[in-house]
Every structure is written in structure tokens, then in C-alpha cells.
Amino acid sequence: MDFATFASQFLIGLSRGMIFFIVSAGLTLVFGVLRVSNFAHGSLYMLGAFLAYTAILWLGQGEAGFWLALLIAPLAVAVIALVIERGLLRFIYKREHLMQMLLTYSLVLIFGDLVKMVWGSDYKSLPVPQALTGSFHFLEANLPVYNAFLLLIGPLVALGLWFFLFRTHLGKLCRATAADREMVDVLGQNSTWIFALVFALGGWLAGLGGALIAPTVNIAMGMDANIIIYAFLIVVVGGLGNVWGALISSLIMGVGESLGVLFIPDFAIILPYLIAGVLLIIRPSGLLRSAW
Amino acid sequence: MSCSYSTVRAEKRVQKRSLVLRLALIGLVLFFLILPSFLSPYALYLMATIFTTALLATSLNLVLGYGGLMHLHHAVFYGVGAYAVAILMTKTALPFWAAAIIAPFAAALVALLIGWFSVRLRGLYFGMLTLALGQLVWAIVYRWNALTGGDDGIHAIPVPEVLTSLNASYYLTLIVLVLSLLVLFAIVKSPFGLILTAARDNIPRTGSIGVNVKRHQLAAFVIAGFFAGIAGVLFIVIDRSVAPSLLYWNKSAEVLIMCLMGGMGTFLGPSLGAALLVLLSMVVGVYTEYWLLVLGLILLVLVLFLPQGILGFVSGKLKSASRKEVD
Known part of the structure; x- marks a missing residue:
């Protein structure tokens, strides 16, 4: 195997890791602040993909359609998440x-069957938007533009989360609530709506991940079951509630899985579980400090 | 004086109640023994499936309910048991009975491996490690085409014909279930089982009286794996085929729901939950393809309004009733 194949596979792995990060960042925030292990996070991701599909059907396959869908679908998922938090x-x-x-x-x-009712159980697929088709060449490596786009979006989301959590008043409150909810209440801040906000933000991130992955995969039932286990493992390996831990372990998982395809094609599927298992055995409390 | 008198009376009542319970259970087993003559072939198959699933759920509850460990991937041991029989019978010349004896030990061995690493962790971390390692086993089974048949699984496993008639598989699963439940009950009531429960309720205190908590938890984990392996063997007797979906994580979630439904705090709760879920899935399946939606709604109601499960609720009511009488 030559360097070029390796490099492009590595980059594709990184871009997959970015999707993992966007999804698991939402999960880990919810973990850290609400202290709830949200299995439905994968369903929100699936909803994001299906909603993006429907949005694009309505808006037309044009250039604007994709970007609008990318805006609408995650917001719709955030609203659904808000309803879940307040209602249940x-x-x-x-x-x-x-x-x-x-x-x-x-x-x-429930969401699995609702999606089946609304969208049916056939595969759906979306074309990659015109502006993001084709591929880059550099250092002999070959990278689809869409994956490069994901490589850009991932750090942007990370930066946005950092800014929100560490540079805004609201983010500070979120972190305070994660550390000690009662104290936040005692100080006269309303932790109830911080919970709601964080859960909606988590839903938005899940929906964004789903909408972003939509053009590259078959949008289908079962998307939720696959991603949720990955996301859980990423979050626990990274350190519960730690967004940066989630970033690191997402990239490890993405690259590991992608390189696995290169070296042991038949058994690549075991790698994420193997990596997570080994990391949990070596560092039982996660790579970085847990928020708990 | 009156206090000790009422205590004695309460004790007698409890004794009487446990006698009634015992008689009722013996009656239930006798009822199951004569039941086949009144059942259709399909109902027989369904009952055998219920017995097998009941064993699986009860074995999980040893770890979950009595051990208080958040074991999230129990179906792995069920699957390993089933696959062990399937592989031994199709790849080697071993007879069924030998494969059936080896299989639970294979499941216990996998449980020892997974448990060895997992019991060092607590709470959610424990759960996540069981999930990761369990999924690892699933992925290996799913991909190792040469050995496991990969996605397709293994079919037409040559189980001896004596066992595969509906009547025979009914009685076999019933007898194995009853014997296994007796053993598991003895384990739960043994000093070992009591230590396990003590550790569930208070780990530091149990550890500080000189008990090696982790070793007890590991032992419980392995025992649970062993009995899940037996359930896997029974599955082969009934279905004569295996597929990787048997050890995918949502199968484990289903077993968890059974334990919750019947009551994790009770010994027979998981069996009741298994029976109800298997029956419900059949009944609901006749009317709609959205069985999972119904299951989700049931689970929602259980968690919100009946977290102690059906048997837990009933036994709680009985206990508070007898307490009232004493007062």
C-alpha cells in the first residue's frame, strides 16, 4: 500500500471522526449537565437525516436547498428535543x-417506528450538493470535497462550543449547573431552563450530525442503533461530560475505523469496539477528566 | 408482650404465605406438565420460547437485580451459547449432548473475560464496558464468515430428532428452566447471594467487613453468563438456527425490559416479564407491524409509573397489607 492511499484513508477517517464528534458532543453535554444517559440521541441523529431529506425534497435539489436543509433540520430536531425534555x-x-x-x-x-410510519422502510439518498462534489488532490492524496467540508465543519462546531461554554454567560451557567445544580439554584439562577436549553442544544448537535451525514450514506432505519453505541463509547472513553475528551476519542474512533478498512478489511467493524474496550480498560475513568 | 406476640403472629403468617406460594408454584409446574395436550403446535412452540427467554431474563437478573450491576449486554452470552452448539455440531463430529454441555461453559468463559475487565469499573462505566466488549463479540461473530457464517448465521443444525418434536422441545425447555431456576434460587438465597445483595446496597460497608466485593460480582457475572449459555442451547433446540442478531445490543435491551416489567427486585419477575413480552409481541404482531412502538409505549409507562415491576408491585402491596394487619 502506498502513502497516497494511506493519507486519503486517514483524512476520510478524520472527517468521519468529525461527524462522531458533532453527535457525541451533544451527548456528552447532556451527560455532563443533566446527568442523563440519553439513548434517544441516536434517534435524534436519524431524525436529523430524515428531516434534511424531506426539507431538500420540498426546497428542491438546488444549491440553496442543501444549505437551508442544513439550517432547518437541526433546528427542528432541537425543538423535538425540547419537547422530550419538558414533556418526559x-x-x-x-x-x-x-x-x-x-x-x-x-x-x-417509539421514534424508530414513527420514522418507519412517516418515511417508510426504504432507503433514501441525497445527492452531494453541487458545490461540494469532486475531490481534492494534494500530496498525491485524494479527498472528496464533501469530506474536506466535514473537516472544516467539525473544528467550527468545536470552536463554537468552546466559545459558548467558556466565553458566554449562559455557557458559564451551563458549566456551573454541571458542577453543582443546587448551588446554581441557590444563587438565584434558574437551572430548570438551563437543563431544557442544554438538551435542546444536544438535540441540535445530533440533528446537525444526521443532516451532515445524509448526503454520504443511505438514510435508513437502523442509523440510530449504530451511531448511539459509537457515541456512547466515545463519550465514556473521552470522560463523561468532557467535550474535548469527546473530540479526541471521536477522532481516534474515526481514524481507527477508517484505517481498519485498509489493513483488516474484513474485521474493520470490530475496531471501534476494540479501541473503546481497550481504552476503557487502560483508562477506566476516561481520557480526560469527567465532569462528574 | 403484645409486640412479641404480634411478631410471632406475623412470622406465622409469613410462613403460611410462603407455604401457599410454594404450593402454588408446584401447582403451576404441574399445570405446565399437562398443558401440551391442550395446546396447538404453534402455542407449544411459543411456550418453549417463553421458557427459554424466561431463563435468559432470570440469569440477567442475578447480576442486575441482585447484584445491582448495570449489565447492558447480556444477550452476548445467550448468543455465544447458541453459536457454540451450532459451530460444534456443524464443524466437528461432536454429538449434540456434548456440544450442549460445552456451550454453557463457553458462554461462562466469555463472561469471565468480559467480567474480568468490567467489574473493576463502577456504575455507568461498568455498563459501557460490558456494552463495548459485548458489541466486540457481536462484531467478531458478524464478520468471521468461515466460522460463524457471518451475516447469514448457521441454519439446519442437526439437533437429534428425539428433541425436535414440539412436545419434546416443550418438555425439555420446561424441565431445564425449572431446574435452572431452582439452582439460581438456591444461589440467590445462599450466603454468596446475600453478600451480592449486600454489596448492591452498600459497597463500602460490604467491603469493610472483609468481603472481596469484586470477586463476588465477577462470580455472579460468570454464573449469569453460564445460565444465559444454557438458554442459548435451548434456543438451538427450538429454532435449529442462529444469526448474529441474537447478540446485537438491542436484544440485550429487550431482556432488560423483561426484567423491569416483571420486577427486578423479585426472583420470578423476569420470568413473568419474559412471558408477557413474548406473548405481547405475538398478539400485537398479528394486528400491526409497529410492535416496537407498542413496546416503547409500554416501557415508557413502566418506567414512569411502575418501576418496581408487576411482581414487585404485587409483593409490595402484600407486604404493606401484612404490616397493617400486625399494627
Whole structure:
């Protein structure tokens, strides 16, 4: 195998890692602040992809269609997330982990069938928008423009999250709520709506991940089951609630999986689980410090 | 005086109740023994599936309910048990009975490997590691075409014909279930089981009286894996085929729901949950293709309103009733 193949596979892995990051950043924020393990996060991701598909059908396949869909679909998912938080989750914050997990798992089942009802069980696919087709060549490596686009979006989202969490008043409140909810309440800040906001933000990120991946995969039932396990492992490996830990482990997983395809094509599928398992065994409390 | 008198009375009542319960259970087993003559072939198959699933759920509950460990991927051991029989029977010349004896040990071995690493972690981290390593096993099974048949699985496994008639598989699964439940019950009530429960309720205190908590949890994990492996063997007897979906994580979630539905705090709850879910999936499946939607709604209601499960609710009511009588 030559360097070019390796390099392009590496870059494709990185771009996949960016999607993992966008999705798992939402999951880890919810983990850190609400302390809920949200299995339905994968369903929100799937909804993001399906909603993007529908939005593009309505808006037309033109250039503007894709960008508008990228705007609308995640926002729609954020609204759905808000409804979930206000309507259901807030009743179980005091319950044990397993119960919270099972409640969110019930949403996985419900959303799975709702998606089947609304969109049917056939594969859907979206074309890559005109401006992002083709591929780059540099250093002999070959990278589809869409993947390069993802490589750009990932750091942008990370930067945006950093700015929000560390440079805005609201973000500071979110971090304070993650550290000590009661203290936030005592200081006269309303932690209830911070919970709602963070869950909606988590949903927005999941929806964004789904909308971004939509043009590169078959949009289908079962998208949720695959991504949620990856996202959970990424979040736990990175350190619960730690966005930067999620970034690091997302990239490790993405690149690992992608290079696995190159070296052990038949068994590439085991690599994410293997990596996560080994990392958890070596560093049981996550790569970076957990928010808990 | 009156206090000790009422205590004695309450104790007698409890004794009487446990006698009634025991008789009821024996009656139930007898009922199951004569049931086949009244059932259609399909109902027989369904009952055998219920018995197998009940064993799987009860084995999970040893770790989940009694051990208090957030074990998120129990179906792996079920799948390993089933695959072990399938592989041994199709790739080697071993007879069924030998494969059936080896399989639970294979499941227990995988449980030992996964448990060895997992019990060092706590709570959610424990759960996530069981999930990661379990999915790893799934991925290997899914991809190792030469050994496991990959995505297609293994079909037409030559189980001896004596066992594959509907009547025979009914009785076999029933007998294995009853024997396994007796063993598991003895384990739960043994000093080992009590230590396990003590560790669930308070790890530091249990550790500080000189108990090696992790070793007990690991042992429980392996035992649970072993019995899940037995359930896997039974699955082969009923279905004579295996596919990787048997050990995908959502299968484990299904088993978790069974435990929750029947009641994790009770011994027979998971069996009840298994029976109800298998029956429900069949009944609902007749009317709609959206069984998972129904299951999701059921789960939602259970978590919100009946987290102690059906049997947990009933036994809680009975206990508070007897307490009232004493007062």
C-alpha cells in the first residue's frame, strides 16, 4: 500500500471522526449537565437525516436547498428535543441511571417506528450538493470535497462550543449547573431552563450530525442503533461530560475505523469496539477528566 | 408482650404465605406438565420460547437485580451459547449432548473475560464496558464468515430428532428452566447471594467487613453468563438456527425490559416479564407491524409509573397489607 492511499484513508477517517464528534458532543453535554444517559440521541441523529431529506425534497435539489436543509433540520430536531425534555425527561432526573436509560430507550423504540410510519422502510439518498462534489488532490492524496467540508465543519462546531461554554454567560451557567445544580439554584439562577436549553442544544448537535451525514450514506432505519453505541463509547472513553475528551476519542474512533478498512478489511467493524474496550480498560475513568 | 406476640403472629403468617406460594408454584409446574395436550403446535412452540427467554431474563437478573450491576449486554452470552452448539455440531463430529454441555461453559468463559475487565469499573462505566466488549463479540461473530457464517448465521443444525418434536422441545425447555431456576434460587438465597445483595446496597460497608466485593460480582457475572449459555442451547433446540442478531445490543435491551416489567427486585419477575413480552409481541404482531412502538409505549409507562415491576408491585402491596394487619 502506498502513502497516497494511506493519507486519503486517514483524512476520510478524520472527517468521519468529525461527524462522531458533532453527535457525541451533544451527548456528552447532556451527560455532563443533566446527568442523563440519553439513548434517544441516536434517534435524534436519524431524525436529523430524515428531516434534511424531506426539507431538500420540498426546497428542491438546488444549491440553496442543501444549505437551508442544513439550517432547518437541526433546528427542528432541537425543538423535538425540547419537547422530550419538558414533556418526559424532567420527571426522572432524580431516578437511578438504569431507569433514565430505559426511559430514553423507550423513545428509541417509539421514534424508530414513527420514522418507519412517516418515511417508510426504504432507503433514501441525497445527492452531494453541487458545490461540494469532486475531490481534492494534494500530496498525491485524494479527498472528496464533501469530506474536506466535514473537516472544516467539525473544528467550527468545536470552536463554537468552546466559545459558548467558556466565553458566554449562559455557557458559564451551563458549566456551573454541571458542577453543582443546587448551588446554581441557590444563587438565584434558574437551572430548570438551563437543563431544557442544554438538551435542546444536544438535540441540535445530533440533528446537525444526521443532516451532515445524509448526503454520504443511505438514510435508513437502523442509523440510530449504530451511531448511539459509537457515541456512547466515545463519550465514556473521552470522560463523561468532557467535550474535548469527546473530540479526541471521536477522532481516534474515526481514524481507527477508517484505517481498519485498509489493513483488516474484513474485521474493520470490530475496531471501534476494540479501541473503546481497550481504552476503557487502560483508562477506566476516561481520557480526560469527567465532569462528574 | 403484645409486640412479641404480634411478631410471632406475623412470622406465622409469613410462613403460611410462603407455604401457599410454594404450593402454588408446584401447582403451576404441574399445570405446565399437562398443558401440551391442550395446546396447538404453534402455542407449544411459543411456550418453549417463553421458557427459554424466561431463563435468559432470570440469569440477567442475578447480576442486575441482585447484584445491582448495570449489565447492558447480556444477550452476548445467550448468543455465544447458541453459536457454540451450532459451530460444534456443524464443524466437528461432536454429538449434540456434548456440544450442549460445552456451550454453557463457553458462554461462562466469555463472561469471565468480559467480567474480568468490567467489574473493576463502577456504575455507568461498568455498563459501557460490558456494552463495548459485548458489541466486540457481536462484531467478531458478524464478520468471521468461515466460522460463524457471518451475516447469514448457521441454519439446519442437526439437533437429534428425539428433541425436535414440539412436545419434546416443550418438555425439555420446561424441565431445564425449572431446574435452572431452582439452582439460581438456591444461589440467590445462599450466603454468596446475600453478600451480592449486600454489596448492591452498600459497597463500602460490604467491603469493610472483609468481603472481596469484586470477586463476588465477577462470580455472579460468570454464573449469569453460564445460565444465559444454557438458554442459548435451548434456543438451538427450538429454532435449529442462529444469526448474529441474537447478540446485537438491542436484544440485550429487550431482556432488560423483561426484567423491569416483571420486577427486578423479585426472583420470578423476569420470568413473568419474559412471558408477557413474548406473548405481547405475538398478539400485537398479528394486528400491526409497529410492535416496537407498542413496546416503547409500554416501557415508557413502566418506567414512569411502575418501576418496581408487576411482581414487585404485587409483593409490595402484600407486604404493606401484612404490616397493617400486625399494627
